[in-house]
Amino acid sequence: MEKLITINSIDDILPAYRQTPIGLLLEYHNLNRPLETFDKAQLLVGMCMDNRKHLHMPDNFAFIIRSGGANLRYSEFKVSYAIAVGQVSHIALIGHNNCGMVNLISRKTEFINGLVTIAGWEKERAKEHFMHFAPMFEIGSETDFILSETKRLRLRYPKVIIAPLFYLVDDNKLYIIEEN
Ligand SMILES: [Zn+2]
Numbered sequence: 001m002e003k004l005i006t007i008n009s010i011d012d013i014l015p016a017y018r019q020t021p022i023g024l025l026l027e028y029h030n031l032n033r034p035l036e037t038f039d040k041a042q043l044l045v046g047m048c049m050d051n052r053k054h055l056h057m058p059d060n061f062a063f064i065i066r067s068g069g070a071n072l073r074y075s076e077f078k079v080s081y082a083i084a085v086g087q088v089s090h091i092a093l094i095g096h097n098n099c100g101m102v103n104l105i106s107r108k109t110e111f112i113n114g115l116v117t118i119a120g121w122e123k124e125r126a127k128e129h130f131m132h133f134a135p136m137f138e139i140g141s142e143t144d145f146i147l148s149e150t151k152r153l154r155l156r157y158p159k160v161i162i163a164p165l166f167y168l169v170d171d172n173k174l175y176i177i178e179e180n
Contacts, residue, residue, distance in 0.1 A: 002143040004166050004175035007031070014176060021062075021090045022163045028057040029174050035059075043090040044082040046072045046149075048099055052169045063088060069101035069139045070094055072149060079153070089160050091153060094174065095146035096167040104138045142166070143177050150179075 007013060007030045010023075017023045021043035027033035035058040042061055047053065049066045063082040065075050070093055072079055082088050100107070108130055115126035139145035143166060150164040164177040 002147065003178040004143075004168075005178055006175060007173070016161070017163055017176070020161060021088070022092050022161065022165075025055070025057055025062070025092055026165075026174055026176075028061075029055055041082070041086050041088055043092060044079065044086070044088050045092045045094060046070050046075075046079075047094040047167070048096055048101070050096060050100065050169075053094075053096055053167050054172070062092075068137045069099055069142070069145060070096075070149065071101070071137060071139065071145070072153065074136070076156075079157070083157060083160060091157075091160055091162045092165050093146055093150055093153070093162060094165045094167050095142040095177070096169055097142060098169055099139065099142045101137050101139045102142060104134050108134070146177055147179065 005012065007026050010018065010027065010031065013023045013026050017026070025043065028035060038058055038060040040060065041063050044063045044065065045055065046065050048070045049068055063086055065072060065078050067075055111130050112123060112126040115121040115129065116123050146164045146166065150162050153162050164179065166175045166177050168175065
């Protein structure tokens with residue numbers, strides 16, 4: 001796994017993110033900075049749909065797009081909207097450990113059976129559904145995926161500042177994923 005930078009003080013926040021909405025997010029969530037009042041969004045957060053995560057930040061502070069694995073490849077119009085209409089120029093892309101999108105293929109049987117018993121799908125249709133979509137959402141490793149998604153988004157939106165972050169579900173803290 002890539003190295004995670006622990007944020008225990010403002011000095012731990014990389015200079016590139018300090019005094020930006022990304023640094024503010026880290027201060028609110030990790031350092032208990034008092035919540036300020038905002039009348040418009042300051043950044044876009046892309047994070048996994050996983051239920052174990054909750055961000056501590058002020059109302060109105062961020063647009064949030066939640067998707068399996070924090071994968072924004074299929075949410076591009078929403079990303080563009082937050083930038084163009086919402087006027088945010090910072091994105092925090094937040095992966096997390098124990099993500100269900102890693103080794104998704106191992107959950108094939110569970111997925112198909114769940115759609116049959118809980119949703120009332122035909123087994124064959126559930127199987128096709130899984131086989132069609134699983135390759136689009138499968139991620140190899142949580143940190144590698146966030147780094148590659150960060151690179152892709154930086155190319156797509158060159159003037160936007162994008163930070164690869166990580167949420168550890170064990171301590172509910174945010175970390176910066178170190179880039180080399
Ligand atoms: Zn996840």
